[in-house]
Amino acid sequence: MPISPRRHVFFISDHTGITAETLGRSLLSQFDHIDFVRTTLPFIDNGEKLAHALERIRAAAEEDDARPIVVSSLTQPELRARLAEAPALVLDVFDHFLPPLEEELGLTPARAVGRLHGVDHAYGRRIEAVNFALAHDDGLGTQLAEADIVLVGVSRCGKTPTCLYLALQYGLKAANHPLTEEDFDRGRLPPAVMAQRGKLFGLSISPQRLHEIREERRPGSRYAELATCQREVRAAEVLFQRHGIPFLDTTHMSVEEIASTIVHRQGLTPRL
Amino acid sequence: MPISPRRHVFFISDHTGITAETLGRSLLSQFDHIDFVRTTLPFIDNGEKLAHALERIRAAAEEDDARPIVVSSLTQPELRARLAEAPALVLDVFDHFLPPLEEELGLTPARAVGRLHGVDHAYGRRIEAVNFALAHDDGLGTQLAEADIVLVGVSRCGKTPTCLYLALQYGLKAANHPLTEEDFDRGRLPPAVMAQRGKLFGLSISPQRLHEIREERRPGSRYAELATCQREVRAAEVLFQRHGIPFLDTTHMSVEEIASTIVHRQGLTPRL
Numbered sequence: 001m002p003i004s005p006r007r008h009v010f011f012i013s014d015h016t017g018i019t020a021e022t023l024g025r026s027l028l029s030q031f032d033h034i035d036f037v038r039t040t041l042p043f044i045d046n047g048e049k050l051a052h053a054l055e056r057i058r059a060a061a062e063e064d065d066a067r068p069i070v071v072s073s074l075t076q077p078e079l080r081a082r083l084a085e086a087p088a089l090v091l092d093v094f095d096h097f098l099p100p101l102e103e104e105l106g107l108t109p110a111r112a113v114g115r116l117h118g119v120d121h122a123y124g125r126r127i128e129a130v131n132f133a134l135a136h137d138d139g140l141g142t143q144l145a146e147a148d149i150v151l152v153g154v155s156r157c158g159k160t161p162t163c164l165y166l167a168l169q170y171g172l173k174a175a176n177h178p179l180t181e182e183d184f185d186r187g188r189l190p191p192a193v194m195a196q197r198g199k200l201f202g203l204s205i206s207p208q209r210l211h212e213i214r215e216e217r218r219p220g221s222r223y224a225e226l227a228t229c230q231r232e233v234r235a236a237e238v239l240f241q242r243h244g245i246p247f248l249d250t251t252h253m254s255v256e257e258i259a260s261t262i263v264h265r266q267g268l269t270p271r272l
Numbered sequence: 273m274p275i276s277p278r279r280h281v282f283f284i285s286d287h288t289g290i291t292a293e294t295l296g297r298s299l300l301s302q303f304d305h306i307d308f309v310r311t312t313l314p315f316i317d318n319g320e321k322l323a324h325a326l327e328r329i330r331a332a333a334e335e336d337d338a339r340p341i342v343v344s345s346l347t348q349p350e351l352r353a354r355l356a357e358a359p360a361l362v363l364d365v366f367d368h369f370l371p372p373l374e375e376e377l378g379l380t381p382a383r384a385v386g387r388l389h390g391v392d393h394a395y396g397r398r399i400e401a402v403n404f405a406l407a408h409d410d411g412l413g414t415q416l417a418e419a420d421i422v423l424v425g426v427s428r429c430g431k432t433p434t435c436l437y438l439a440l441q442y443g444l445k446a447a448n449h450p451l452t453e454e455d456f457d458r459g460r461l462p463p464a465v466m467a468q469r470g471k472l473f474g475l476s477i478s479p480q481r482l483h484e485i486r487e488e489r490r491p492g493s494r495y496a497e498l499a500t501c502q503r504e505v506r507a508a509e510v511l512f513q514r515h516g517i518p519f520l521d522t523t524h525m526s527v528e529e530i531a532s533t534i535v536h537r538q539g540l541t542p543r544l
Contacts, residue, residue, distance in 0.1 A: 007377070015529070016528050016529055016531075016532035016533075017532060018294065018441075018528055018532065019294050019295060019297075019298040022290065022291050022294040022295070023291060023294070023295050023365065023369075025291075026291040026345060026365070027365075027366075027369050027370065027373060030347075030366075030370065030373075031373070031377055034377060040532075040535075040536075040542075042532050042533075042536050043533070043536065067376065069373070069376065073298060075302075089372060089373070089376045091369050091372065091373070093295065093298070093299075094299075094302075096368045096369070097295075097299050097363050097368070098299065098302065100361060100363065101299060101302075101303070101341070101361070101363070104339065104341065104361045105279070105303055105306060122526060123526055123527065126433065126526075126527055127430070127433055127485075127527075130432065130433045130436060131432075134406075134409075134432070137406075158399070160402065160403075160406070161398065161399055161402045161440065164402060164436050164440060165440055168433065168436060168437055168440060168527065169290075254394060254395055254398075255395065255398060255399075255440065256288050256290055257287075257288055259288075260288035260289060260290065260312075260314050261288075261314075261315070263312075264312075264314050264315065270312075
């Protein structure tokens with residue numbers, strides 16, 4: 001087989017490494033059949049730390065008998081120059097994209113380490129949004145009018161993680177209302193929820209998948225039975241349609257896909 | 273002034289847009305003094321949607337009287353070719369980085385839309401980690417032995433959002449224990465927490481900042497008084513030192529900085 005089945009990958013940053021990781025994950029996902037061994041080396045902001053990083057890259061190159069892949073978001077020119085000489089394929093985020101931006105914007109970039117995090121405002125808004133999501137999880141809380149979005153769906157369809165992701169990634173205030181037998185019997189949502197009609201968004205899921213998720217939580221329970229899941233999901237979709245609530249089948253979606261789809265469809269403006 | 277004070281930026285993706293947004297945010301943070309107007313256009317996966325995106329780019333170019341910046345993670349070659357002709361500075365993630373990777377790995381990439389999200393495993397682990405964080409927030413929960421990390425700190429120092437971020441971004445199970453008067457009086461942590469000694473990590477904060485945060489929550493309370501904050505923070509740091517618990521001053525850090533610093537310092541392995 002001419003292709004190396006295993007390859008070390010390093011995400012190197014003078015800050016958290018999240019930009020390098022996100023970009024790298026996206027690029028590597030385009031290549032199947034390789035067993036990528038991933039390591040993030042964050043906070044590499046001086047020559048000594050870089051020397052340690054270079055040692056690890058060299059060791060990995062020997063172990064694989066192939067050049068490691070390095071995705072770098074280092075900003076300091078002298079560190080980047082040293083990294084470029086490593087026995088690795090170095091993909092340098094700033095090398096590629098900063099020069100055209102500089103030319104376009106007519107400015108020399110600040111190249112400051114970790115500039116991207118406007119701690120003060122973003123931190124406050126994110127914390128506020130997380131607190132809101134926790135206070136308004138599972139039908140709790142009384143400040144629904146303050147919500148940017150209110151998710152509606154049956155138990156275990158993904159409301160809570162989606163609300164938290166909306167808070168952490170977008171700074172949006174997301175509440176959620178769990179659909180219960182009471183809602184189904186009445187055939188309508190509680191008045192406090194209906195008052196937020198324009199902010200309601202439904203999450204649906206395949207009954208089979210819901211059954212699997214609930215089985216893990218309460219094995220053998222009536223709650224987890226496939227028949228229960230089928231009935232609840234059907235009743236939920238009837239409710240969504242009756243009230244004109246837009247909804248999404250989340251069966252094959254990740255949390256970030258659900259969240260970004262909601263932001264997009266509802267035309268929400270991220271607050272971070 | 274020769275520099276345009278305002279510039280439209282578009283993050284275009286055939287998937288969630290998170291890769292393009294993360295990279296773009298990092299690049300733009302290097303340029304001060306420009307008022308970037310950001311728009312994410314996710315799920316652009318056919319010619320019709322791209323045509324709408326191109327219209328918005330053209331309208332923005334006319335409005336600014338300058339080329340918009342476009343950060344693209346489109347994967348389909350025909351869509352990327354059309355985007356390249358927009359009246360914009362197009363920074364194409366895949367154009368720059370895929371060719372060297374292809375050459376290095378000796379493979380043609382799959383170029384499938386949204387391949388990066390391995391829904392099954394990652395989704396399950398993330399949900400499990402979020403549920404764990406919620407169940408073990410604020411000293412609750414009884415499965416501390418299952419935790420990857422246990423954060424310790426005074427009320428409002430950032431434990432909860434950090435635990436949730438660790439769960440959503442890294443799939444790690446993070447619990448937290450709030451330090452209370454009882455802990456300070458005893459001069460030690462409860463036995464159930466001490467049993468996880470190797471997993472404990474302290475969060476500290478400047479008393480002034482803590483005072484401001486608490487004032488927003490309970491204005492004028494004794495809880496929020498600067499003197500209370502000073503005493504609690506000092507007592508917490510004494511406890512950390514006595515028990516040999518590593519800790520971090522989070523005063524000037526964002527949630528992702530706190531989380532990635534903990535992952536790095538504790539040598540944790542992300543589970544996603």
